[in-house]
Amino acid sequence: MRKFILFIFVFSFQFFPVHGQDTLATVTAEKGDGIYSLLRKHGVNPYEYYHEFVDINLDNLRDSVHLYEGRTYAIPKVPLDTIPVVDSIQRQAKEVKEVEAKTYDIFGEKHKTVLSKSERLKGAIYYLVSGHGGPDPGAMAVYAGKSISEDEYAYDITLRLAKELLAHGASVYIIIRDENDGIREERILEMDRDEVAYPDKVIPLNQRDRLQQRVDIVNGLYKQNKGAYQRLIVTHVDSRSVGQNIDVFFYHHEKSQNGKRLAESIHKTFEAKYKQYQPNRTYSGTFEDRTSLFLVKKTHPAMTFIEIGNIRNEKDQRRILDPDNRQALAKWISEGVILDFEER
Numbered sequence: 367m368r369k370f371i372l373f374i375f376v377f378s379f380q381f382f383p384v385h386g387q388d389t390l391a392t393v394t395a396e397k398g399d400g401i402y403s404l405l406r407k408h409g410v411n412p413y414e415y416y417h418e419f420v421d422i423n424l425d426n427l428r429d430s431v432h433l434y435e436g437r438t439y440a441i442p443k444v445p446l447d448t449i450p451v452v453d454s455i456q457r458q459a460k461e462v463k464e465v466e467a468k469t470y471d472i473f474g475e476k477h478k479t480v481l482s483k484s485e486r487l488k489g490a491i492y493y494l495v496s497g498h499g500g501p502d503p504g505a506m507a508v509y510a511g512k513s514i515s516e517d518e519y520a521y522d523i524t525l526r527l528a529k530e531l532l533a534h535g536a537s538v539y540i541i542i543r544d545e546n547d548g549i550r551e552e553r554i555l556e557m558d559r560d561e562v563a564y565p566d567k568v569i570p571l572n573q574r575d576r577l578q579q580r581v582d583i584v585n586g587l588y589k590q591n592k593g594a595y596q597r598l599i600v601t602h603v604d605s606r607s608v609g610q611n612i613d614v615f616f617y618h619h620e621k622s623q624n625g626k627r628l629a630e631s632i633h634k635t636f637e638a639k640y641k642q643y644q645p646n647r648t649y650s651g652t653f654e655d656r657t658s659l660f661l662v663k664k665t666h667p668a669m670t671f672i673e674i675g676n677i678r679n680e681k682d683q684r685r686i687l688d689p690d691n692r693q694a695l696a697k698w699i700s701e702g703v704i705l706d707f708e709e710r
């Protein structure tokens with residue numbers, strides 16, 4: 367890990383007024399148009415907005431990918447700050463800030479720099495396990511004609527959580543790892559099978575061996591770090607609570623007071639966030655003991671087992687496929703984790 371000092375220059379930008387931000391622009395497909403060419407013609411980066419385009423125009427696409435000549439399509443809204451129209455004369459350096467930063471390749475090229483936000487988690491050690499991985503994709507679903515799998519989404523949320531915890535000074539072990547995925551901004555996360563277990567162990571296919579491998583790794587590290595505040599967070603995207611309006615569930619070991627408190631802290635944070643951001647929706651998540659789960663039973667650190675909705679549930683998909691929502695979920699979990707550490 368390289369440590370360096372990053373200088374951030376904060377400029378003030380003068381934007382030209384931009385109109386028409388409230389409604390989506392529409393366009394009629396001409397002969398020979400494809401999604402990529404159509405987006406490119408309208409100044410929208412097709413590699414970034416392809417999935418969103420498919421999403422908002424799904425009813426008008428043949429096999430989810432082909433345009434119909436003569437039909438009208440909506441063009442995704444590109445956020446303002448990605449197309450700054452800068453009046454260079456107005457641009458001035460306002461302040462020069464010194465921020466400590468470290469890089470971690472596991473987060474991918476675009477996300478590898480972690481800027482220090484605080485030292486609130488100094489001394490805390492976290493083991494993060496995302497569900498499934500390697501030969502086991504976990505729950506699967508089809509979205510816009512493409513197969514999606516639980517392990518990729520659990521992993522993306524786990525990486526985002528890891529980044530948050532690191533930014534607040536924690537030590538973090540990412541137990542299930544994929545060296546070439548990183549944090550991904552797409553809606554459809556491409557499936558692969560090359561995840562390994564910390565540091566670089568091949569993940570076995572057999573379910574029991576697979577879980578035992580995680581237990582052994584976490585318990586081994588726990589022993590090495592004896593005496594420190596250590597917590598384990600396991601994340602899945604395939605709730606067992608079928609038929610409910612699923613939100614987020616937290617499980618812990620019935621005999622672990624610390625595990626119970628961690629689950630409770632994250633649960634409380636979610637309740638508060640729902641009140642703040644979705645006042646018309648009641649939060650239906652729960653936290654309870656679930657000692658029947660192998661990882662809950664066998665691992666030594668106090669732990670919480672999180673189920674973030676269900677990848678097969680259409681409503682949950684909307685939340686899980688949106689990278690901004692994955693970021694929000696990770697952020698909320700991290701806030702609960704901080705609450706737990708500070709109130710210990």
Ligand SMILES: [Zn+2]
Nearest residue numbers: 497504602604
């Ligand atoms: Zn799962």
